[in-house]
Amino acid sequence: MTNHKVIYDTDPGVDDAIALMQALHPEIELLGVTSMFGNATIETTTANAPYLRSRFAPGVPVARGAAAPLHRVPPAPVGWIHGDNGLGNIELSEPADTMLDARLAHLHDRYGSRTSRGDADRSRSVDESGARA
Numbered sequence: 001m002t003n004h005k006v007i008y009d010t011d012p013g014v015d016d017a018i019a020l021m022q023a024l025h026p027e028i029e030l031l032g033v034t035s036m037f038g039n040a041t042i043e044t045t046t047a048n049a050p051y052l053r054s055r056f057a058p059g060v061p062v063a064r065g066a067a068a069p070l071h072r073v074p075p076a077p078v079g080w081i082h083g084d085n086g087l088g089n090i091e092l093s094e095p096a097d098t099m100l101d102a103r104l105a106h107l108h109d110r111y112g113s114r115t116s117r118g119d120a121d122r123s124r125s126v127d128e129s130g131a132r133a
Helices: 014-022 042-056 117-123
Strands: 004-010 028-035 062-064 106-108 114-116
Touching: 004 014, 014 042, 028 042, 042 062
Parallel strands: 004 028, 028 062
Antiparallel strands: 106 114
């Protein structure tokens, strides 16, 4: 059986909880979960990640990811989509394992911009004005 190695980079909310359940498929090896801004703030999504991990993927590392896009201000949270807490405003119990992986889920390019690991190679093609080449 082929294992697909996956790092799930997400803004943990209602839809992402369902997708995380799909990552339990026997052909998927979930290597980690990284939080990022999205329908909620980075603080909210990073709090949601260990909560979802405790329910669907115990033992999988969770790391805080990017708090904003590379070249603009992050959008305001949109609580009317998935609730103020990103999980439909359900009351969240404290997960048993709240530990976050200390490794960075994003890097800084040479111009000081935040860059996800997946964008690391592309960050080298940024010119002096900050525009991508």
